[in-house]
Amino acid sequence: MLIQVPEQGTLADVATRRLAHSIVTGELAQGQKLNEAELAERYGMGRGPLREALRHLEGMRLVKRIPNAGARVAVLDRKTLSDLYGVREALEGMACRLAATRMTDEEIANLGKLLDQHEQQIKKEGGKVYSQSEGDLDFHYQIARGSRNRMLMDLLGNEQYQLLRMCRYRTSRKAARTKPALQQHRQIVAALEQRDGELAELLMRRHIQGAWKSISEMIDKEEEAA
Amino acid sequence: MLIQVPEQGTLADVATRRLAHSIVTGELAQGQKLNEAELAERYGMGRGPLREALRHLEGMRLVKRIPNAGARVAVLDRKTLSDLYGVREALEGMACRLAATRMTDEEIANLGKLLDQHEQQIKKEGGKVYSQSEGDLDFHYQIARGSRNRMLMDLLGNEQYQLLRMCRYRTSRKAARTKPALQQHRQIVAALEQRDGELAELLMRRHIQGAWKSISEMIDKEEEAA
C-alpha cells in the first residue's frame, strides 16, 4: 500500500515530491545539508528544476535555506513540534466545528467506515503502526475537507501534513496510541453525526492535546537517553 | 514612511519582494498572466531566479501556477476572502490568548504606545487610511510575535499578511473603519494588561469578525454596482 507517486507534472514537481518523501521518511536526516548537484544527479535532472523544488519545500517548512550557503533539512526540535501542535489544535478544531455543519450525511458515514477499516487493521496486525498513521492522517484530512474552507484544507493538507508525517516517522516506532486515538475518533464522528460543532471542536482539540502529550513524553525519554 | 526594500540577498529574493509588492498594491491586476521573459527583462535578471520567485509566491498563495500554462496573479474572490478571515480569526485569536500570558510588560506597554501613535495619525489626517492599514497590521503582527509561537508568527506574518494587505489595497479606499477598530484594539490591550487570555482571544475574534463583516458588505456593494 505504498503511495504511488504519479511522476507527473514538471520535473520540479517530481523533485518536490521525491524530496518531500525522502525527508519525511528520514532517508535524509534532519539538519543534513542538501547538495544541489548531487541531488540533481540522483534524480536525473538539471539543477534548475531542483532549485525550484527546494524553494517549494522551503515554503512547506521542510527545508531551511540560507543564502549562499545552501539548503538543509529542517530540524524538528521540541519547540517546533510544540508550536506545530498548538497551531494544529486551533486549525483542526476549527475544521471540526465547520465540518459538523457542512459535511454531508454521506461524508460522515464514510468517515465511520474509514474508522471501521482502521479498527480491522488494528485487530489484524497490532504492530503495524505505520499504516495506522496514514489512516489517522486520512481521517484528519477528510475532516479538513469537510470544513469546505480551501485555505484550511491547504494549510492542514499540504503543509502541516508533511511536517506531521515527518514527526510521526520519528516517533511512531514506539508509540502505539492507536486504541485511545480510535476511541476519540469515534467520539468525534458521533459529534459530527449530531451536528454538534462545539462538541466536535472540543473533542478534536482534546484529541490533539493528547497526541502532543504522548509525543512530548516520548521526546523527554529520548533526551534522557541521550 | 515607505517600506524600504533592502534589495539584499539573491536575485530570486529580490524578485519575490518586488513581485509581492506589485501584486499587493494592485500594480499587477488580479488574475493577470505573468510572463516570465517580460518580468525578467523588467527586473533586469534571467528567468531562472524569476521562476524561483514565482515558486515562492505560489507558496504564499499570491500567484497560482498551472503547469505548462504559466502563472497568474491570485484572485481574491468572496469565498477566498471569507476563508482567509475564518482562518485568521482562529489563528489571531490563538495568538492573542498566548500573548496574554507570554508578552512582557514592556511589550504590552509598547503596544499601547503604538495605538497612541495610531490615534494621533487618525486625528491629524482623517483620510489617510493607507498608513492606518499598515499600522493596524503592525499591531496584529506584534501580537503574533507576542505568542512566542514561531509557526504562528510565520503563518500570520509572512503568508496571510501579504494576502491581507492585498485585500486592504482593494477595499481600503472607502472603508474608514478606523475608529471602532482603534477602540477594539484598546480593549484588546487592556485584556492583555490584565493577563486575561480568554477575554483577549474573544475580543480579537470579534474584532476580526467585525472587519470581515465590513469588508463583506463592501464586496456586496461592488457586486451590485457591477
Added chain:
DNA sequence: TTCGCTCACTTTGTCGACAATCGGAGCGAT
C-alpha cells in the same frame, strides 16, 4: 605550538540557448 593568512577547491547563483508544449489563426471539408 598556535594563531592567522592565503590560496585553491567546492558549492551556490546566474545566464543564455535549446527542446517541449500550448494556444490560436487560417484553411478546408461537410
Added chain:
DNA sequence: ATCGCTCCGATTGTCGACAAAGTGAGCGAA
C-alpha cells in the same frame, strides 16, 4: 456557415556553462 484539422508563433520547461561567494587545508610567523 460551422466545425474540425493543421501548422505556426509564443511561452514555458530544461539544460549546460560561467561567475561569484563561501569553505577549508596548508603554510608561515609569533
